[in-house]
Amino acid sequence: MTVPAPLPATERARLAALRRYAILDSAPDPVLDRITCFAARQFNMPIAVISLVDENRQWFQATCGLDATETGRDVAFCAHAILDTDVFVVPDAHCDPRFAANPLVTGPPHVRFYAGAQLVNPQGHALGTLCVIDTEARHDFSEDDKAALSDLAAMVADHIDMRYTAGDVLKEVESRVQAENSLAIAARQLELFFEYAPVPVAVFDTEMRYLAASRNWCESFNLDSGAVIGRSHKEVMPHIPDAWSDQYARCLKGESFDIDEDKLPKPDGGFHWVRRQIRPWRDRHGTIGGLIVSSRS
Known part of the structure; x- marks a missing residue:
């Protein structure tokens, strides 16, 4: 037996x-x-x-x-x-x-x-x-x-x-964003979370302007955390591929993306591989207010 x-x-x-x-x-x-x-x-x-x-x-x-x-x-x-x-x-x-x-x-x-x-x-x-x-x-x-x-x-x-922890982080960010009814979520409501988030993660509005960015995100892409809020993603990172912009546009219409391997060009030449997850976030009325993006090398 x-x-x-x-x-x-x-x-x-x-x-x-x-x-x-x-x-x-x-x-x-x-x-x-x-x-x-x-x-x-x-x-x-x-x-x-x-x-x-x-x-x-x-x-x-x-x-x-x-x-x-x-x-x-x-x-x-x-x-x-x-x-x-x-x-x-x-x-x-x-x-x-x-x-x-x-x-x-x-x-x-x-x-x-x-x-x-x-x-x-x-x-x-x-x-x-x-x-x-x-x-x-x-x-x-x-x-x-x-x-x-x-x-x-x-x-x-x-x-x-x-x-899969990265997935949990996105769900946590999404739930917190959905609890807010204002684009002011980038300031105090998520300050501690973004300071200690275990993966690089950022929140954007429908114009792809930064509402929040974790310390991990800024360190990963050599960004000044104090200078990104309110600026467009393309302005801050002009070297992102056009395909990414297309994914963002589709996500703002309700799609979600899990990309295991993608090339990100470096500003000084070359590229490195990243894994990305992209989710729309919605306000309390169910309207898409922007995107949550997690990126990990």
């Missing part, structure tokens, strides 16, 4: 942390897709998965070599892996009483070897794992292999925290 993993001692807090990211059942993430495929190549495994362990299931944020999108938590190897701060390794599932009768072993995808490293967020909660799987038993997964898998898992966890 299958032996389900016990629940972590901090299960309630762990689940709350996972759900705050609002990542479950989200769209594919190209960055995580690439890391997953790299892991499969790096360890010469037919399958690699980023698995997030929910209350009753494990949901796959990214997969390589596997068509499934989720399984029950009761049969999940990853439910065992989140209990162990070390990389959890099963050299031969046929010889392990916890997994020998597991339907993922006796049937597709015919798991025989498993190694999973925890995805730990900054608060110390294991959200899931980055795991690699083989259909053949393997006894050669070394300490160096464990260290490399842990490093990749840390990259995944960092990406999740940065990208």
Whole structure:
């Protein structure tokens, strides 16, 4: 019979942390897709998965070599892996009483070897794992292999925290902006928030004039925080691509954008890659009052 993993001692807090990211059942993430495929190549495994362990299931944020999108938590190897701060390794599932009768072993995808490293967020909660799987038993997964898998898992966890925390920031800004009925929101109401916002974020009116800009935003783009309010985005950053202006115009009509990779020209030549999120904000009457933009290198 299958032996389900016990629940972590901090299960309630762990689940709350996972759900705050609002990542479950989200769209594919190209960055995580690439890391997953790299892991499969790096360890010469037919399958690699980023698995997030929910209350009753494990949901796959990214997969390589596997068509499934989720399984029950009761049969999940990853439910065992989140209990162990070390990389959890099963050299031969046929010889392990916890997994020998597991339907993922006796049937597709015919798991025989498993190694999973925890995805730990900054608060110390294991959200899931980055795991690699083989259909053949393997006894050669070394300490160096464990260290490399842990490093990749840390990259995944960092990406999740940065990208999806940025989404939380935008929601927070939007909710605060919507609570105001005046363009004066740039002054005192959001002053502390923008001082300590964890990502670069700015608020614009319908003419793309700055209403507010976080300290992170100004530092990222070498702007004088005291000199941007009331000025147009194009005036402050004349080197932004025309495609961005088109996106802003469409967003002011109600669209939203999540751009994973985009080129931003530098004023002195060259460019750097940025990730951007753009949302319209609305006043209490439901009218679009401008945009909220988050940008991260």
